[in-house]
Amino acid sequence: MEPRGMKKWRPFATMPEQYIELQEIINKQAEVAQPVLTEEQMEQINFILIEALHTNKQVYLTYYNQGRCITETGFVQFVDSLGGLFIFIDNVFELKHKMKLSELIDIRLV
Template sequence: MNFILIEALHTNKQVYLTYYKRGQSITETGFIQCVDSHGNLFIFMDDIFKLKNKMQLSELIDVRFV
C-alpha cells in the first residue's frame, strides 16, 4: 500500500481508498496530497467535493489505482 500511496502522490493518479471510520468500512475516490509515514498520516482530496481529508495510515484498509 505504501508504494501505491507514494506513486499516486508523485504522479497525481486517482485512487480508490478503503478505510475504517467510526467502525464502518468506507471507500472513496480521490487524490493523495501528502504522505507522512513518520507521523502515521496522509492527506487526500476526495473526487466529488474536492475536500481535503487527513487520515491515519493505520485506518487505511486498501488503496488501488482507478
C-alpha cells in the same frame, strides 16, 4: 370501509427517545471490527500511496471509520510516513481529509 393505513400506528410515535435508542442499537449491530493487515499488505499500500503521490493519479481508497469501511475516489496530496498521516482530496466535494495510515485498509489506482 376505508383502511386506516399509517393512522393506526401514530399513537406509538409519541416517544421519540425510543426511536433514537433503537436507531443507535441498529447502528451498533452494523459495525464491523477493523481489519488487521499483514506486513505484505502494508508494504503494498505504502508503495501505491507513494506512486499515487508522485504521479498524481486518482485512487480508490478504503478506510475504516467508526465501525464502518468507507470507499472513496480521489487524489493523495501528502504522505507523512513518520507521523503516520496522509492527506486525501475526495473526488466529489474536493474536500481535504487528514487521515491516519493505520485507518487505511486498501488503496488501488484507477
